[in-house]
Amino acid sequence: MGGKESKEPTSKDMKLVGRKSAACEETLTSSDRIRKHIVMQFGYKVLSLARQGMIAPPDELWELIELQKLNLSLNCLCFLPSCVALLQNLVVLNLWGNQLTSLPPEIGQLRNLKVLFAYCNHLTEVPEELGSCTKLEVLSLANNQLTSLPDSLSALTNLQKLNLSHNNIMYVPACVYSMKKLVFLQVACNRLENIAEHIQALADLKILIVEENCIHCLPKMLCCLTKLELLNVDYNDIQNVPAEMYQLNRLEKLASHPLDKGLHIMHNPLIKPIKEVLDGGLQALYNYLKAN
Known part of the structure; x- marks a missing residue:
């Protein structure tokens, strides 16, 4: 006695499965459809909606309260809705490469946020409420139209x-001097x-970049x-250097390539003795500085 032969699915069967799948898809809410694109990366729940040509995020996005990393970069967003405050678990928010002119005050309610990328937008100011995101470790506001930062950002001590x-920016914002854990400060190409x-x-700074300004x-x-x-x-517009500069003994060389560690200073109108010594x-x- 032989076992039952396996039955190959007929084209009729396949069509039936297809119809069931389509019906199931239709019952999904819009938020569930977006949720299907969430992936796990290094233990984080991540959703990327980059390069989608969006002028506004989909309303259903704010229902995905489990999200920890959200990438909305390289779209055409002109505003970020106040609903962003609903994503209380966000650790990383990537907004770079949009057309944002402001950030909503509600961004300050993202108390778990550690990384905020808002560079390459049209920001003219930063909301005071951002100072409530006290877990922030990385903040990029480059390539905007900022003239300063609010004093409330003094609270960003992490x-x-x-x-x-x-x-x-015409002067380093006062709040920056309260950010005692800074190891990287980039203020190039300002005023x-x-x-x-x-x-x-x-005191913990390892990298300080202030090139292309008007520093005397x-x-x-x-x-x-x-x-x-x-x-x-x-x-x-630097002509001279402080006599105590020799104390910076971790600057190992005169550097020329932008990524090289060391001291970048040659492209300045240095006075004759300093310029000659640097040769x-x-x-x-x-x-020379120690001797004089």
Whole structure:
């Protein structure tokens, strides 16, 4: 006695399965359809809606309260709805490459947020409420139209990386000096005319980039940042350097490539003795400063 032969599905069977699948799809809510695109990456629930040509996020998005990382980059968003506050589990919010002119005050309710990318937009200001996102570790507001930051951001004491490059900032915002855990500060291509002595408060800084500004001189207190591994002051109006600069002994060389660690200073109208000494390299400059 033989077993029953397996029955191959007929075309009729396949059509029936197809109809059931389509019917099931129709019963899904819009939020469920979006939810199907959530993926797990390194233990986080991630949704990417990048490069979708959206002028506004879909309303159903705000129902996905389980989301931890949301990528809305490279769209045509002109505003971010206040509903973003519903995504209380967000750790990373990526908004770069849109047309945002502002961020909603409700963004301050994202108390678990650690990373916010809002660069390459049209922001003219940052809401004071962002200071309530006290878990923030990385904040990029580069390539916008900012002139300053609100004092409330002094509360971002866990911030480690801050990028304010390519804005219209005339002085390092006062709140920055309260961000004691900063290791990376990028303020290139703004309208800075000086660096305040308060810079010494950022004792953990390893990378400071202020190239392409209008800085006339470097403050003595800059030399207290002995953890600096990269200091880029290229393309400013610097003529001299502080005598104490030799204390920055983690700047190992004169650097030229933008990504190289070391001191970037050659593209400045340096006075003759300093310029000539630098021909011998960074150590020659340090020896000169110690001797004088």
